[in-house]
Amino acid sequence: MARILTNIVFVLTLILLMGRCANVSQGPGGGPKDSIPPVLLMTLPEYYAIYQNPSKVILRFDEYVQVKDAAKNVVLSPPSLLRPEVRIRGKTVQVVFNDSLKSNTSYVIDFGASISDLNESNPFPPFRYVFSTGPIIDSMKLTGKVLDAYTKEPVPAATVALYEDRSDTAIYKTLPVAIARTDEWGYFTLQNIKPRQYSMAAFVDKNNNLRYDAGSEMLAFLDSVVWPVTVITDYKELLTAIDPKDTLQLLARPYEWELYASTEKAGKQFLKEQELTGKRQITLVFTQPHAIVDSLLIKDVAEADMVVERSRFSDTLIYWITAAALPDTISASITYHRTDSLELLSPYTTPLRLQVKKEEKKKDKEEEDTEPKLTPNISFSGETIIKHGILLKFPTLLTQVDKEKIQLWKKDDKDKDKQTAEPYTLTADTVYLRQYILQAKWQTGTSYELSLLPEAFTDIYGLTNDTITKPLTTENPDKYSSIKFVISGVEQEQQLIVQLLNEKKDRVLREEIITEDGAVLMDYLRAGTYTLRLIRDDNKNGIWDPAVYLERKQPELAEFYTLPDGKEVIELPNNTDITQQVNAATVFARDRKNERPKIEETPPIDGSTQIDKLLTKVGIPNDDNKAESRE
Numbered sequence: 001m002a003r004i005l006t007n008i009v010f011v012l013t014l015i016l017l018m019g020r021c022a023n024v025s026q027g028p029g030g031g032p033k034d035s036i037p038p039v040l041l042m043t044l045p046e047y048y049a050i051y052q053n054p055s056k057v058i059l060r061f062d063e064y065v066q067v068k069d070a071a072k073n074v075v076l077s078p079p080s081l082l083r084p085e086v087r088i089r090g091k092t093v094q095v096v097f098n099d100s101l102k103s104n105t106s107y108v109i110d111f112g113a114s115i116s117d118l119n120e121s122n123p124f125p126p127f128r129y130v131f132s133t134g135p136i137i138d139s140m141k142l143t144g145k146v147l148d149a150y151t152k153e154p155v156p157a158a159t160v161a162l163y164e165d166r167s168d169t170a171i172y173k174t175l176p177v178a179i180a181r182t183d184e185w186g187y188f189t190l191q192n193i194k195p196r197q198y199s200m201a202a203f204v205d206k207n208n209n210l211r212y213d214a215g216s217e218m219l220a221f222l223d224s225v226v227w228p229v230t231v232i233t234d235y236k237e238l239l240t241a242i243d244p245k246d247t248l249q250l251l252a253r254p255y256e257w258e259l260y261a262s263t264e265k266a267g268k269q270f271l272k273e274q275e276l277t278g279k280r281q282i283t284l285v286f287t288q289p290h291a292i293v294d295s296l297l298i299k300d301v302a303e304a305d306m307v308v309e310r311s312r313f314s315d316t317l318i319y320w321i322t323a324a325a326l327p328d329t330i331s332a333s334i335t336y337h338r339t340d341s342l343e344l345l346s347p348y349t350t351p352l353r354l355q356v357k358k359e360e361k362k363k364d365k366e367e368e369d370t371e372p373k374l375t376p377n378i379s380f381s382g383e384t385i386i387k388h389g390i391l392l393k394f395p396t397l398l399t400q401v402d403k404e405k406i407q408l409w410k411k412d413d414k415d416k417d418k419q420t421a422e423p424y425t426l427t428a429d430t431v432y433l434r435q436y437i438l439q440a441k442w443q444t445g446t447s448y449e450l451s452l453l454p455e456a457f458t459d460i461y462g463l464t465n466d467t468i469t470k471p472l473t474t475e476n477p478d479k480y481s482s483i484k485f486v487i488s489g490v491e492q493e494q495q496l497i498v499q500l501l502n503e504k505k506d507r508v509l510r511e512e513i514i515t516e517d518g519a520v521l522m523d524y525l526r527a528g529t530y531t532l533r534l535i536r537d538d539n540k541n542g543i544w545d546p547a548v549y550l551e552r553k554q555p556e557l558a559e560f561y562t563l564p565d566g567k568e569v570i571e572l573p574n575n576t577d578i579t580q581q582v583n584a585a586t587v588f589a590r591d592r593k594n595e596r597p598k599i600e601e602t603p604p605i606d607g608s609t610q611i612d613k614l615l616t617k618v619g620i621p622n623d624d625n626k627a628e629s630r631e
Contacts, residue, residue: 037122038063048235050132056096064091064118073114077179079210104134106192113244125241130192140228141191144257146182146202146220149555150544154186155261159205162198171201171212185250197225202259214266220259262546262555268339276354279326280460282319289313292337299331309433320397322460330354374463382475383524389439396459405456411447445476481576482523489585490517497535503569505531527574532561534587559587
């Protein structure tokens with residue numbers, strides 16, 4: 001029996017060679033180029049052997065081979081504290097165990113697609129070597145995919161881990177009882193595992209320590225325990241591989257679970273950076289969002305003479321000192337909530353070591369012979385100005401705005417020298433204190449000019465602006481296309497983020513927030529292909545939020561709209577207005593496989609018939625023996 005199983009490994013190689021042997025191209029020197037992968041001749045111990053406690057495993061090939069990035073690509077399950085060492089000795093691959101093996105345990109060494117021949121790098125098929133230190137080989141398996149929760153793209157090279165310890169701290173402190181590595185399609189197989197309950201998680205193990213490091217590694221996890229339901233009934237199915245170049249077969253593989261990965265906003269809270277700019281601006285940068293500051297005390301400066309500006313997530317705070325007179329030396333202390341030794345946030349008081357930025361010192365030196373001026377950044381888009389207006393962002397905090405010195409002129413199309421004053425509104429942003437929005441009753445296809453006269457704006461340093469003129473033209477909508485999304489199925493008190501992306505899904509072009517059914521118009525679009533993403537903004541903060549593991553909170557749902565034909569790409573012709581009906585309830589109701597195990601119905605992978613034929617061809621009896629019956 002052992003001899004038969006060893007020969008089956010050899011047969012597997014023959015199967016994958018069948019479609020390749022005829023594919024021999026002409027080499028540079030006129031001879032045929034080697035396109036045949038290496039052939040596995042034998043393994044020690046034998047494949048699927050029981051009662052084994054080897055110091056190393058040897059795979060012998062018919063030619064010289066190499067293993068690509070063995071530390072990352074060769075995975076031992078269950079893992080050990082001391083990683084095995086992969087060595088190349090002539091035509092053999094040797095896996096040397098540096099730690100003792102567990103008794104009565106099924107081991108899987110997953111080589112993936114890391115083995116290839118030395119000369120032409122022809123890949124050996126993805127291969128998992130199996131043996132047991134006890135009398136049986138465990139016969140259960142789990143399959144699944146790991147996807148990016150935000151982009152829905154596969155997460156390759158993620159470590160999928162099973163734990164018998166189902167406490168929340170297991171993924172931080174303990175080794176898994178079984179692991180697998182996702183391929184480039186995010187697909188994984190946990191095979192030869194015991195029939196019992198596990199907790200399952202997947203993480204991108206950047207430092208290769210087999211533990212999850214919060215805040216720096218992507219994480220996916222299941223809310224409930226998982227029990228394997230699929231039995232390996234025939235060892236031959238383990239030997240059936242798919243050509244790594246056969247994309248259709250790879251995508252058609254059946255699987256039971258989907259895990260959705262994200263990077264937590266996790267870690268200790270403390271003050272990371274503290275800087276002084278121009279004596280009136282103190283910038284504090286914290287390691288985590290939602291910083292809690294009880295007090296900032298500056299010697300000889302009253303609290304009423306300070307204005308605090310927070311970033312969107314309150315991880316950066318800027319204190320602006322508005323007092324008329326300043327002390328020669330800024331001396332300050334802060335009391336804020338910092339993570340203590342018990343991993344809790346508690347008040348902590350410390351003096352501030354304030355230093356002027358190096359670039360600020362250089363800037364001061366360059367400008368010491370010139371009179372400084374206040375210059376805002378003025379931004380707008382001819383395609384979106386009607387909806388969003390003109391954004392004026394200032395480098396410092398303003399103390400005065402003189403609207404009499406802010407003028408908006410509409411140009412006459414027929415007479416270039418003729419212009420009329422247009423009414424406008426100038427609104428300060430309630431969150432970003434240095435930003436202002438200028439809005440007017442814009443007309444499409446019309447030229448305007450924004451004029452800022454001297455001293456229209458004054459900042460806390462007493463600096464004012466020079467004359468600034470900015471010509472602008474609103475676009476004519478007839479030159480563009482638009483998509484109107486009529487969105488229904490929005491639940492009561494639900495907030496959705498509606499995003500229009502490019503076809504590659506790597507750039508958000510437009511974004512709107514809705515709280516009820518209605519139409520969302522994405523106008524002034526150029527002809528092309530687009531995708532639509534809906535985000536269920538559960539905490540209503542206007543952005544997509546990743547998982548929070550210790551709170552058992554999954555990432556906010558982010559799903560792409562699928563057209564009736566099953567495609568996600570929306571084709572928009574030139575100078576065309578189209579309407580898409582979008583049911584949000586349907587978009588979010590797609591079958592998420594982290595809720596229950598369910599194997600997709602897919603065509604069986606061809607291989608068993610070929611094995612049967614080749615077993616007969618090479619003179620090996622086909623006796624359908626099961627792993628449980630081996631002795």
